[in-house]
Each structure stands twice: as structure tokens, then as C-alpha cells.
Amino acid sequence: MVSIAAAQEPLVETPTCSKGDDDDNSLSHSAIWYPDMPPPGLALNESFLVAPDVYTSSYRPLFWSRFGVHGGMYLAALVKITISGATGRMDFSFPNPTVPDECRSFGRIADDGDDDETVEFPIDGPGGEIIDRVERYQELFATDAPGWLAREGDLIWLKIHTNRGWSCEVSSKPGSDETLMAEKEFLAAPGTLTTGFYGVRVY
DSSP: OOEEEEEEEESSOOSSOOTTTTOTTSHHHHSOEESSOOOTTOBOOGGGSSOTTHHHHSSOOEEEEOTTOGGGTTGGGOOEEEEETTTTEEEEEOSOTTSOGGGSEEEOOOOTTOOOOEEEEEOOGGGTOOEEEEEEEEEOOOTTSOHHHHHHOEEEEEEEEETTSOEEEESOOOOTTOOSEEEEEEEOOTTEEEEEEEEEOOO
């Protein structure tokens, strides 16, 4: 995974889009999305990305998974998040068999022979536990790297928090003496739910 961001939506549906959705240069209007466009009213939190304009000015498709779906209706069924390959893939576990496959994973399918770190994070969705904060570090590269990589960097550390005070950390947080790092933090706004993740990868 090169980069990741969180999407959120209001607890109560409103007829207006979130701030920024009406901007023709926003990700929702100008980026290339897979498997389809995000719906109106879904806040993409573009400031959580290091260089969001990279995705609107070049061929850099964004893929996404809305594990909570519209209105967060599946969040109450979520019981575990499994992160594999140092933020390469996330799997969302729902005992309810009616939850569709597209809500159950985010990221690429692991290659045969992959022996990467796997972190399992139990979450009490039925009891009201939800994701409310995400932290991440991007490793930035020298200016002789490809333009998008020099500006956007590579995701090397991720930490997911819930409203119960529990957290899940993937990889090791860089030390304070590390250079060329970009740290970002996402906090769910009051009255909203974190219902999905989106990101990009090139390898």
C-alpha cells in the first residue's frame, strides 16, 4: 500500500454533500476510482493524504472499500479486522453471511508465498465499538524519485483506534531522528461514522 485514507459520513442522512464535494478539483469529482465512484455525501477527508492533487492530475487510480456501507449499517456486525503484509491488505470479519464480499476486504490479494506480518484486531461492533481515529506515517523519497513518489511517499506505519480506547498498530513507528517523514492523523468528526478506507498502490 502506498497511501491510505478514511471515509466518513453523517449519522443522519442530509440532502447536501460534505464540504469539498462541490469542488470540481476534489477527489470525488476528478480522481479515477475503482470499483466505482464514491457516493455523494461521503466525506473523503482529503487532508489526510500527503498530496491529494496527485490523484487528480495524473493516472493514479484510487480503490476503496466501504466496510460499513451506507449509514454504517454493517458496523454493528463487525467483529475483527485483519491487516496483512504491513498494511498491504485489510480483511473485515462479519459473522453475518448476508454482508456482501465487497465489504469484507480492502487491498490486494496476497501473493503465493507471502510471509508478511499479520495483525488481528478484535472489535466489538455488536456492542457499539467503532473506528474513530487513524494515524499513519509516510516515508518520503528524494527528489530524483518518480514525481508522485517524491511527493506522496510510501505508507510504512499505521495505527487504528476505536471509541473504546483500544488500538491496533501495524509495523513500527519511525523514531524521532528519522528524516523525510510525513505524519498524518484522522479523527472522526462528531456526529459521523468511519465507514470505509481508500488508497492506492503501485506494486
